[in-house]
Amino acid sequence: MRRFAWALPLLSVWLVPALALATQVEAMSLRELVAEADLVIVGTVVSNDAHYDDQDRIVTDATIRVEDTLHGARATTIVVRRLGGVVGDLGLQIAGESTYPVGTRALLFLRAIPATDLPVGSVVYRPLGMSQGVMPMLEANGIEVVMPGGADLTIVTLQPNGALAPSGPALSSPQPRDELLARVRDLVSEVHGE
Amino acid sequence: MSDSRQECSRRRPWAGVGQAHGREGSPQGADTHQPLFVLVLALVLALPSTAMAWCPTLTDGPPQPSDFSTCAPSLDRLPLFWRGRCTEISLSAVAPSHALSTEVVTSVLRRAFDQWQNADCGSGATTGLSVTILAETNACSMATHNTGRHNVHSIVFIDDSDVWTMTRAHDPRAFAVTYVWHDRNTGEILDADVELNESRGMLMDCPDTGCPDCPPEGCGGSTGGSVDLGNVVTHEFGHYFGISHTTLAHRDATMFAQAPFGEITKRTLEADDIDAICSTYPPGRFDDTCDPTPLGGLGLDCQPGGCGCAAPGADGNARAELSGLLIALGLFFARRRG
Numbered sequence: 001m002r003r004f005a006w007a008l009p010l011l012s013v014w015l016v017p018a019l020a021l022a023t024q025v026e027a028m029s030l031r032e033l034v035a036e037a038d039l040v041i042v043g044t045v046v047s048n049d050a051h052y053d054d055q056d057r058i059v060t061d062a063t064i065r066v067e068d069t070l071h072g073a074r075a076t077t078i079v080v081r082r083l084g085g086v087v088g089d090l091g092l093q094i095a096g097e098s099t100y101p102v103g104t105r106a107l108l109f110l111r112a113i114p115a116t117d118l119p120v121g122s123v124v125y126r127p128l129g130m131s132q133g134v135m136p137m138l139e140a141n142g143i144e145v146v147m148p149g150g151a152d153l154t155i156v157t158l159q160p161n162g163a164l165a166p167s168g169p170a171l172s173s174p175q176p177r178d179e180l181l182a183r184v185r186d187l188v189s190e191v192h193g194e
Numbered sequence: 195m196s197d198s199r200q201e202c203s204r205r206r207p208w209a210g211v212g213q214a215h216g217r218e219g220s221p222q223g224a225d226t227h228q229p230l231f232v233l234v235l236a237l238v239l240a241l242p243s244t245a246m247a248w249c250p251t252l253t254d255g256p257p258q259p260s261d262f263s264t265c266a267p268s269l270d271r272l273p274l275f276w277r278g279r280c281t282e283i284s285l286s287a288v289a290p291s292h293a294l295s296t297e298v299v300t301s302v303l304r305r306a307f308d309q310w311q312n313a314d315c316g317s318g319a320t321t322g323l324s325v326t327i328l329a330e331t332n333a334c335s336m337a338t339h340n341t342g343r344h345n346v347h348s349i350v351f352i353d354d355s356d357v358w359t360m361t362r363a364h365d366p367r368a369f370a371v372t373y374v375w376h377d378r379n380t381g382e383i384l385d386a387d388v389e390l391n392e393s394r395g396m397l398m399d400c401p402d403t404g405c406p407d408c409p410p411e412g413c414g415g416s417t418g419g420s421v422d423l424g425n426v427v428t429h430e431f432g433h434y435f436g437i438s439h440t441t442l443a444h445r446d447a448t449m450f451a452q453a454p455f456g457e458i459t460k461r462t463l464e465a466d467d468i469d470a471i472c473s474t475y476p477p478g479r480f481d482d483t484c485d486p487t488p489l490g491g492l493g494l495d496c497q498p499g500g501c502g503c504a505a506p507g508a509d510g511n512a513r514a515e516l517s518g519l520l521i522a523l524g525l526f527f528a529r530r531r532g
Binding site for chain 2: 028055056057081083084085086089090091092093094095096113114126128129130
């Protein structure tokens, strides 16, 4: 992974902000993320819509265009819900909630929940382990890499010896997209038998 | 403690990045990308130089840069804060703890708030913040904010894992969640509620020596165990005051995001936490005025309409009743005009 070390300052500046830390939540391994996910996809955020849910909370629904489904029901687009957001002049913040800026591309490990404020039968998705289930992707020097998700992203930085810091239990460093997706597919096959 | 705070304040913003870049023996492959690296470094160093170790909770907006040890300010987002120094909070009567008595819970909450209120900002000066834990319970089954109406800052326990994960859509591994409602234009906190996940482990008031069979640093593991209420709520009350999670460089701080089962070390504030609360509310910021009444008046009934239903005896209830009366009169005359 040392070949991606040069990109870490860039990644830490551009990507860390999109991923909030978890609210006193335990770390999850990649296997746990796969095992507990209802849906594992690669997708791009195309829009955000903040509104009140049926429990009078402000929630922000991010519409994700699905590019690759590694596990779960296939769909063209899905909705990932964030608790919090802004409606009018009122804001609601909940520490640890991931944000989904439009244009962000990510590997997402998601669980489905019923959306009782949407038409009957609708589901929205929530990331597993809060922001741990959101691993942003970007192209660095022609190679697409997947960043560690969640709280551990903050520890991804160059060390004095030039090596990458050991970080998250799911990903310890940025991973080449194709290699990581192959690992995830293997885990899906192993865990879910798909 | 104060020495540590000074050390934090003196830390050069983005030092981790700069030091790594400037050190000899850079990683293989980095040289070929040196022009871009230098550009990136220049961009990083061009960011505002008032970065902090601790992180404020901000209004919604563009991303906030941060790294291993610092939280940079954002030009487009505002830090959240309470305008008045006094607030009041109440336990839910319909969603109480099933593991701990009201007396124990109240005692733990008091100790947790006292940690923040009594933080020594230097020479014994404190922020002036004061939180009253009402003797009267409220009727909220969940965190709620009634815009323009009476409100109550509430502590809610949820012991049903399905309600926690499916209805409330919280992560099953989260010990607690704090809702901070605020004015997006000013950052003023209008309401704050804490939901505690009582289906996650065994909620306890652990002794100072540690939870059963655990060192103070916690037991680790992910399949359940004891959860110290004080450890959880001291962290959540940092959010209540508008402080976000700190950086990994301060993993011992109360406001670090992760906690193992059985941990009790977050009960007491570290230098980074004290720096956070004292910077957000520096001594002298508030005058002596103390009005803990929530925006719109105190409403223990947790309903968007109707009366204030403030129970007698609590601090600020007279004001809440007066507010409720005035609102009712206002509505009456408004309807008549209509």
